Amino acid sequence: MAEEMRILMRNYGKIDPLNIDDYLNAGGYKSLEKARSMSQKDLIEEVRKSGLRGRGGAGFNTGMKWNFSYSAVADQKYVICNADEGEPGTYKDRLIMENDPQSVLEGMAICGYAIGSNQGYIYCRGEYPYVVEILNTAIQQAKEKGVLGDFNIEVRMGAGAYVCGEESALIESIEGHRGEPRFKPPFPPVIGLWGKPTIVNNVETFANIPVILEKGADWYAGIGSKSYPGTKLMTLTGDIVKRTFIEVPTDITIRQLIYDFGGGIPEGKKFKAVQIGGTSGGFIPETLLDTLIDFDSMAAIGATLGSGAVFVMDETRDIVDVTNRITKFFEHESCGKCSPCREGTKRMHEIVDKINNGLGSATDLDLLGRLGTVMSKACLCGLGQAAPSPVLTTLQHFRSEYSNKL
Amino acid sequence: MEMVNLYINGKEVAAPTGSTIMQAADLAGIEIPRLCYDPDLSALGACRLCVVEVKGNRLLPASCVTPVMSGMEVFTESPAVIEARRTILELLVANHPLDCMTCDKLGACKLADYCYHYGVKESPFAGGEKHQYKCDDSNPFIIRDLNKCILCGACVRACEEMTGQDNLSYLYRGFHRKATTAGDVDYAQSDCVFCGQCVALCPTGALTEKTMAGQGRRWEIERVRTTCPFCGTGCNFDLAVKDGKVIGVLSNPDSPVNGRSLCVKGRFGWDFIYNEKRLTTPLIKKNGQFEAASWDEAFDLIAQKFNAIKDEYGPDSFAALSSARCTNEENYLVQKFTRAYMGTNNVDHCART
Structure with missing residues (x-):
């Protein structure tokens, strides 16, 4: 049986998150010290070599991203920690921030040194007010200890918009504008917050940085899958025995995740589907459970690793009904800036709702397929591009459930 | 000027470095449809009608905001592109009053023009919720029917970037998004200065000149270029003339002094022409x-x-x-x-x- 591997959660339950001394006694901020003794180029190369890829969902090589900002010439650069953890069923960033906030601050400060920035922001989900308090306490303590040096960190709070987890919408929100995505390019590492080079990384990504510096890029690159090394913090929800979080190397299969770590389906029921990576993740049927959870393996089956949320559905679940609720969610969370998302999420929900109520016809299924395909290619940002994924994958793998309702 | 060579629909074209795909296509005489793009406004990239296929890109990027790269292979009318444009038009039409037969904008309505071009007659998405906004008829100059708004944001940008009045922005999110005044009040109750730039740039019948309502379709109007008589700035515009009678003023982008910008007097203050009290002899x-x-x-x-x-x-x-x-x-x-x-x-x- 595969075993859990706690790298990110190495201090979980062992330190008092509100006492920086505990973190320091556990070796905290030694990595920042080490980073500052390196040249910026060597530091970025070390992060790149580790193979760490962004844990927010897009999976871009972190060192390469940092290099874009490092190479950009500007009088000011910014580091943003994306803590707008809005994916339903996801709470891994909250766990990190609640239990080891200093590891995130240290990761941000290392990034700040690497790219040449003295200002960081943590954009924290509005529904996590107590996490904001923890972060502010942690920042205060780090400032008092002087461990951050000239790197300053401020917390900004979201106001409940799912789309603000998208990095450019997040930047707009910090700037005080409506939380709406910008078109790309330019990408934030070159033109970001207030037009300056900006690194936006996920909480989990930053939390990985100190340990990579401590133990070395080669050590990290050797963990888990080659193309997506390291561990991934996963949150198990839905029809699964152990509804909890786990940290696993990325070379395990979905089946191991659900049965070995999650204890399988409760009450002896059969598995029907699992949605991984958040509410825009694809639905995965039994036949694909032996897929590895790493980014590229998941992408190859039309699914995502995304945020690491694992939402399991047993045989009693009505796939069309579940999908209908998801389409309602996206209709609600579309910012409305681009037309295919604004109008498309609305009509997608209307059509799935119609089918769910037994009023649909076969042409509606074709229409859903066409609408979903167009949205996934033509929408402005990741929200609209990913929103049709649950519809398209359920049409692909669970079409009979739709047909039975026509 | 440094040039970049790329391929559009298999044809090699050159465009200045930093151009967008749309600019490169325009230079090469290849037409790409557009609703939110306007040469006088900042880029928005939101209507997505100008999407194109780029070899090696799994998405369909918006050509108005995607920079050209050397050797790039662009397809402006591939099956995927046409399907995307048709679907987007169908989505817009599903939430748009189909009263084109009485709409004053027909003939200058980009939505109608593109629906014609892509053969969008009916929308398979029709039958669901549609906006039911009250028409803003609060002032003597502009009719604002947001049921016809496609949220291209031209009015919002024109108000901010051309006039500097910043009277318009967006309210609500998603399907309920609305381009409107602060507090969603009528124009008359807002800080509107009635320059009418929003009307001049609106691609649909959402914003129209009140004086022209029911006076003539766009193809019946003769445009007579003239200089504004109100002040010394020397703004140019076109008089909209039907049957020898002025029925309105339309911006002319070729005006060297003012482009399409006008003030309330130039755009809407021409009714003195037919005032009975006007002196006609010494x-x-x-x-x-x-x-x-x-x-x-x-x-x-x-x-x-x-x-x-x-x-x-x-x-x-x-x-x-x-x-x-x-x-x-x-x-x-x-x-x-x-x-x-x-x-x-x-x-x-x-x-x-």
Whole structure:
């Protein structure tokens, strides 16, 4: 049986998150010290070599991203920690921030040194007010200890918009504008917050940085899958025995995740589907459970690793009904800036709702397929591009459930 | 200028470095449809009608905001692109009143033009919720029917970027997103200065000139270029003329001074043309009463009086004050007349101080 591997959660339950001394006694901020003794180029190369890829969902090589900002010439650069953890069923960033906030601050400060920035922001989900308090306490303590040096960190709070987890919408929100995505390019590492080079990384990504510096890029690159090394913090929800979080190397299969770590389906029921990576993740049927959870393996089956949320559905679940609720969610969370998302999420929900109520016809299924395909290619940002994924994958793998309702 | 070579629909084209795909296509004479793009406004990339296929890109990027790269292979009318455009138009039409037969904008409506081009007659997405906004008829100049708004944001950007009034923004999110005034009040209750730039740039019938309502379809209108008579700025625009009668003012992008910008007076203040109280002949005061006279009579009288003054009191007894509301040519003639004929330098202009 595969075993859990706690790298990110190495201090979980062992330190008092509100006492920086505990973190320091556990070796905290030694990595920042080490980073500052390196040249910026060597530091970025070390992060790149580790193979760490962004844990927010897009999976871009972190060192390469940092290099874009490092190479950009500007009088000011910014580091943003994306803590707008809005994916339903996801709470891994909250766990990190609640239990080891200093590891995130240290990761941000290392990034700040690497790219040449003295200002960081943590954009924290509005529904996590107590996490904001923890972060502010942690920042205060780090400032008092002087461990951050000239790197300053401020917390900004979201106001409940799912789309603000998208990095450019997040930047707009910090700037005080409506939380709406910008078109790309330019990408934030070159033109970001207030037009300056900006690194936006996920909480989990930053939390990985100190340990990579401590133990070395080669050590990290050797963990888990080659193309997506390291561990991934996963949150198990839905029809699964152990509804909890786990940290696993990325070379395990979905089946191991659900049965070995999650204890399988409760009450002896059969598995029907699992949605991984958040509410825009694809639905995965039994036949694909032996897929590895790493980014590229998941992408190859039309699914995502995304945020690491694992939402399991047993045989009693009505796939069309579940999908209908998801389409309602996206209709609600579309910012409305681009037309295919604004109008498309609305009509997608209307059509799935119609089918769910037994009023649909076969042409509606074709229409859903066409609408979903167009949205996934033509929408402005990741929200609209990913929103049709649950519809398209359920049409692909669970079409009979739709047909039975026509 | 440094150029980049790329391929559009298999044809090799050159475009300046930093151009967008749309600009490169425009240069090469390849048409790409667009709703939110406007050359006078900042880029938005939101309508997505200008999407194109780029080899190696799994998405369909918006050509208005995607920079060209050397060797890039672009397809502007591939099956995937056409399907995306048709679907987007169907989505827009599903939430749009199909009263084109009475819409004043038909003929200048981009939505209708593109639906025609892509054969979008009916929307498979119709039958669901549609906006039911009250039409804003609160003022004498602009009819604002947001049921016809496709949220291209041209009005919002025009108000902020061209006029600097910043009276418009977006309210609500998603399907309920609305381009409107602060507090969603009618134009009359807002900080609107009625310059009408929003009307000039609106691609659909959402914003129309009230004076032109029901007066004529766009293809019936003759456009007569003229210079605004109100002040000395020298703005140009087109008079919209139907059956020999002015029914409105339309921006002309080729106006060297003002582009498509106008103020409330230039765009909407032309109704004096047909005012019954307007003077139509010179008037000469006889026995304490003004009486209608011919231009010959009037000019004879002026010449006689001017000459008499000059003969009796000398050239410097005369002074001319001209107006910024006259054209440059007219002002030139005033000073020429004053100096060359009257023989004095006593000439001044209201815009001097």
